[in-house]
Amino acid sequence: MRPPAPWAILHIDLEQLPERLDAPAGARGIVLYFRLQGLVLGLAHELPNAFPMTAGDIARRAALATGDNMAVLLATGLRPMRHHEVPAIREAPPIPDVEALDRLSALISAQRAAKNELQASIIICTRRRSEDLAGCLASLSEEIASGREIVVVDNGPDVETEAVVRAHPGVRYVTEPQQGLSRARNAGILAARGDVAVFVDDDVRPEPGWIEPLLAAFTPGVDVVCGLVLPETLEADAQIAFQYDLGFGGMGHFPLLFDRAFLDNASGSPPVWDIGAGANMAVRRQRVLDLGGFDERVGPGAAGGCGDDSEYWHRVLHAGGAIIYEPLSVVRHRHRHNWSELKRQAYGYGFGHIVSLFAQYGRQRDRRDLRRALWTMPSWLGKRALKAPFQIMARRPDRLTGSWLRGYAGALAYLPLAYRPPPAADLRPEGKSDDV
Amino acid sequence: MKRTWMSHDLCAPWTIVNIELTQPLTPLNMDKAQGAYLLLRHRGRPSGRLLIGRSAFGDVVPVAELAPLVQRVGGSLASAYVVYDTLTAHLDKPSLPPLTIAICTRNRATLLRRTLAALVDLRDSRTGDATALDILVVDNAPPDGSTRDAVAEFAGLRYVMEPVPGLDFGRNRALRETDRAYLGFIDDDAIPDQGWLEGFAESLRDQPDAGAFTGPVLPLMLETEAQVRFEAAGGFGDGMDWLSYRKQRWNDPYYPANTGKLGTGTNMIFRTDTLRALDGFDEALDTGPPLPGGGDLDIFYRIVRSGAPLVYSPRQAVHHEHRQDMLGLRRQFRSWGLSMGALIRKNARFDPETKPAHRRVLAWLLVQHYGRMLAGYPLGRAAVPPSFVLSEISGLAQGLAGEYDRSLRRVTQRRKEHAQ
Numbered sequence: 001m002r003p004p005a006p007w008a009i010l011h012i013d014l015e016q017l018p019e020r021l022d023a024p025a026g027a028r029g030i031v032l033y034f035r036l037q038g039l040v041l042g043l044a045h046e047l048p049n050a051f052p053m054t055a056g057d058i059a060r061r062a063a064l065a066t067g068d069n070m071a072v073l074l075a076t077g078l079r080p081m082r083h084h085e086v087p088a089i090r091e092a093p094p095i096p097d098v099e100a101l102d103r104l105s106a107l108i109s110a111q112r113a114a115k116n117e118l119q120a121s122i123i124i125c126t127r128r129r130s131e132d133l134a135g136c137l138a139s140l141s142e143e144i145a146s147g148r149e150i151v152v153v154d155n156g157p158d159v160e161t162e163a164v165v166r167a168h169p170g171v172r173y174v175t176e177p178q179q180g181l182s183r184a185r186n187a188g189i190l191a192a193r194g195d196v197a198v199f200v201d202d203d204v205r206p207e208p209g210w211i212e213p214l215l216a217a218f219t220p221g222v223d224v225v226c227g228l229v230l231p232e233t234l235e236a237d238a239q240i241a242f243q244y245d246l247g248f249g250g251m252g253h254f255p256l257l258f259d260r261a262f263l264d265n266a267s268g269s270p271p272v273w274d275i276g277a278g279a280n281m282a283v284r285r286q287r288v289l290d291l292g293g294f295d296e297r298v299g300p301g302a303a304g305g306c307g308d309d310s311e312y313w314h315r316v317l318h319a320g321g322a323i324i325y326e327p328l329s330v331v332r333h334r335h336r337h338n339w340s341e342l343k344r345q346a347y348g349y350g351f352g353h354i355v356s357l358f359a360q361y362g363r364q365r366d367r368r369d370l371r372r373a374l375w376t377m378p379s380w381l382g383k384r385a386l387k388a389p390f391q392i393m394a395r396r397p398d399r400l401t402g403s404w405l406r407g408y409a410g411a412l413a414y415l416p417l418a419y420r421p422p423p424a425a426d427l428r429p430e431g432k433s434d435d436v
Numbered sequence: 437m438k439r440t441w442m443s444h445d446l447c448a449p450w451t452i453v454n455i456e457l458t459q460p461l462t463p464l465n466m467d468k469a470q471g472a473y474l475l476l477r478h479r480g481r482p483s484g485r486l487l488i489g490r491s492a493f494g495d496v497v498p499v500a501e502l503a504p505l506v507q508r509v510g511g512s513l514a515s516a517y518v519v520y521d522t523l524t525a526h527l528d529k530p531s532l533p534p535l536t537i538a539i540c541t542r543n544r545a546t547l548l549r550r551t552l553a554a555l556v557d558l559r560d561s562r563t564g565d566a567t568a569l570d571i572l573v574v575d576n577a578p579p580d581g582s583t584r585d586a587v588a589e590f591a592g593l594r595y596v597m598e599p600v601p602g603l604d605f606g607r608n609r610a611l612r613e614t615d616r617a618y619l620g621f622i623d624d625d626a627i628p629d630q631g632w633l634e635g636f637a638e639s640l641r642d643q644p645d646a647g648a649f650t651g652p653v654l655p656l657m658l659e660t661e662a663q664v665r666f667e668a669a670g671g672f673g674d675g676m677d678w679l680s681y682r683k684q685r686w687n688d689p690y691y692p693a694n695t696g697k698l699g700t701g702t703n704m705i706f707r708t709d710t711l712r713a714l715d716g717f718d719e720a721l722d723t724g725p726p727l728p729g730g731g732d733l734d735i736f737y738r739i740v741r742s743g744a745p746l747v748y749s750p751r752q753a754v755h756h757e758h759r760q761d762m763l764g765l766r767r768q769f770r771s772w773g774l775s776m777g778a779l780i781r782k783n784a785r786f787d788p789e790t791k792p793a794h795r796r797v798l799a800w801l802l803v804q805h806y807g808r809m810l811a812g813y814p815l816g817r818a819a820v821p822p823s824f825v826l827s828e829i830s831g832l833a834q835g836l837a838g839e840y841d842r843s844l845r846r847v848t849q850r851r852k853e854h855a856q
Contacts, residue, residue, distance in 0.1 A: 014523065047685070054642055060678060
């Protein structure tokens with residue numbers, strides 16, 4: 001039973017521990033993120049009654065939240081682990097010595113300083129959210145100033161968005177009149193010139209220093225790098241539900257490597273949705289072009305919901321490429337504030353997930369995907385539906401299952417995706433694009 | 437994970453081994469013992485406990501088998517200690533406040549001598565405390581002078597006699613007899629761990645407004661079957677927690693009804709003012725048969741419900757000599773059930789806000805806890821015979837059936853008798 005909103009989020013730098021921590025006024029719950037050189041080493045949840053905290057108590061709280069993760073990261077030397085290796089290492093990492101925290105800090109610092117020769121372009125796909133976009137561009141002012149190529153793909157397109165972009169000379173403006181996030185992403189890929197395209201959603205605020213770890217992770221063979229997505233605020237119950245009940249990837253503490261072994265080792269459908277989140281994702285531009293771009297039938301604005309990013313990751317893995325999850329790259333995502341939007345998101349997730357499974361099956365013919373879509377997911381939904389009346393009696397109503405169910409039902413109409421071959425992606429830009 | 441003991445390992449004796457995690461492991465040799473109880477320590481601080489029966493690996497456990505078990509059981513807290521040490525290196529070192537340690541005892545002079553010797557050692561080995569440790573013996577309704585004589589053998593101890601029988605009468609007498617800001621209790625069959633007072637001082641530095649400080653109660657020896665079985669059943673607390681408890685707890689549907697986790701009377705230190713504000717211990721509990729328990733759980737409950745924090749730290753540990761005989765142990769199981777039942781009824785009446793939590797604890801006890809204990813029996817994995825579990829359940833039933841009220845009446849009677 002978690003407390004109701006609003007919750008406060010506190011970021012605690014382990015190397016600059018406060019002498020005292022007071023409960024943020026009005027917060028009914030507090031989430032503490034413990035950071036070491038920017039890496040989220042652990043987190044804790046506290047009620048306001050735990051405050052004010054003395055330095056020693058903060059240290060205890062931080063120690064309990066971060067000790068295990070520190071041991072694992074030192075055991076691997078920050079080298080990305082394969083997904084299936086994680087349980088064994090987590091189970092019994094070697095006992096750290098007294099200098100361990102300082103050594104980990106130095107390791108992270110060194111990792112952050114690593115550079116490679118790749119050029120990056122930032123791509124922001126946006127649709128009718130000019131205010132969010134303005135805030136996003138404001139948070140990227142340093143990148144703009146340093147001459148990084150930034151491409152805004154307007155999937156509206158509308159004049160407000162264009163105005164916001166024009167207010168930042170140096171940011172390129174591209175329109176994509178045909179709706180669909182995948183389509184917009186493809187337009188951005190075509191327009192950009194860097195080796196690597198870094199996607200930033202318009203409702204995301206990257207933390208300073210988020211881009212270098214993404215780039216550094218592109219060792220040969222790596223085609224996609226995803227980073228950590230933190231909630232920007234948890235002021236509304238809907239935001240809390242989005243963070244804790246909707247479940248999306250890109251939340252881990254350890255660097256991870258996904259490759260063929262990930263596909264082979266999974267007993268059911270390989271959980272590509274656990275890899276990361278499209279809200280903080282970088283891709284090798286040429287690879288996207290080689291593989292035919294993002295699947296324009298799938299995702300928001302097309303079939304709907306989600307799955308546009310995970311379908312691409314699935315294709316990358318099948319083609320022999322590797323994906324890295326790099327927790328050193330951190331962005332903050334503004335979750336939806338109200339319940340109707342959250343329910344629509346839950347609908348979209350339920351829906352898009354199934355549709356992308358069909359699309360995946362249509363390309364790769366992996367029976368596990370079809371089994372998940374036609375057996376595993378309905379069973380899971382059915383169980384939730386059966387539990388729902390008991391949840392209501394226990395005064396913990398499940399507010400999302402209805403949306404999940406409707407999403408599933410709607411997705412069944414897209415079963416033909418599983419049996420039709422995908423069209424060759426039309427990657428010629430339809431809209432206008434600046435040449436800056 | 438491989439099971440490390442079976443029911444047939446649970447005979448006397450077992451050997452107790454301290455393993456320092458910062459030192460390289462060596463093979464574990466059980467000699468003639470039926471099993472080994474490993475207390476894992478990181479720089480002296482308890483960080484885990486592991487029971488390995490002879491049937492798991494034979495009488496010598498090689499390092500290759502030992503290492504993963506030790507890492508898994510002790511690694512979490514050890515890693516936490518490492519982080520904690522780094523983060524607190526710049527803080528003022530913890531210091532011991534003015535403190536009275538009280539031992540409430542009755543007719544156990546031999547055992548008492550061991551406890552007193554350990555406490556006097558602790559007191560005399562400390563330098564740099566602002567005020568020296570005050571050690572107070574409360575002799576509860578003694579039949580003779582043996583306790584007083586034992587106390588006189590040591591230098592600088594205080595002795596008082598509390599005529600009304602009942603452990604909580606004794607504890608409240610200690611409360612009246614102390615002028616220190618902090619008052620701690622240890623039983624006459626326990627001795628403090630080497631870091632007991634450091635653990636308390638550290639907890640106090642980190643949580644200066646806490647009302648109570650508790651910690652693990654570890655076994656002093658495992659020489660009889662009853663002692664071995666008790667530890668295999670979980671002893672005085674399974675995990676090595678390091679927690680600060682408040683009036684409410686995040687996402688814990690059993691809290692605060694699961695007071696068993698908050699600590700045990702054998703190892704508790706209080707802020708004296710907090711105890712006074714709550715009128716001390718409930719004398720209707722811990723009365724000896726028919727209600728020989730509950731006073732500790734009750735005070736912990738009332739302290740957190742009053743809004744004062746309670747801190748449980750693995751560093752604040754004592755070593756306790758468990759019940760030696762099986763019959764005595766079974767009676768103890770019964771008395772725990774009894775006190776639990778009595779407290780559930782008491783709290784339902786005086787603190788109705790926590791009724792749902794108490795209901796959930798009851799449901800958990802009946803279905804999961806006892807169910808699991810009984811189910812272990814046919815699988816050869818039970819720590820105690822089914823009769824023990826049934827004993828506890830029958831105690832619980834009796835406790836729920838109004839034992840607290842009966843005890844209140846008995847105690848009123850007792851007070852009247854002694855007033856004369």
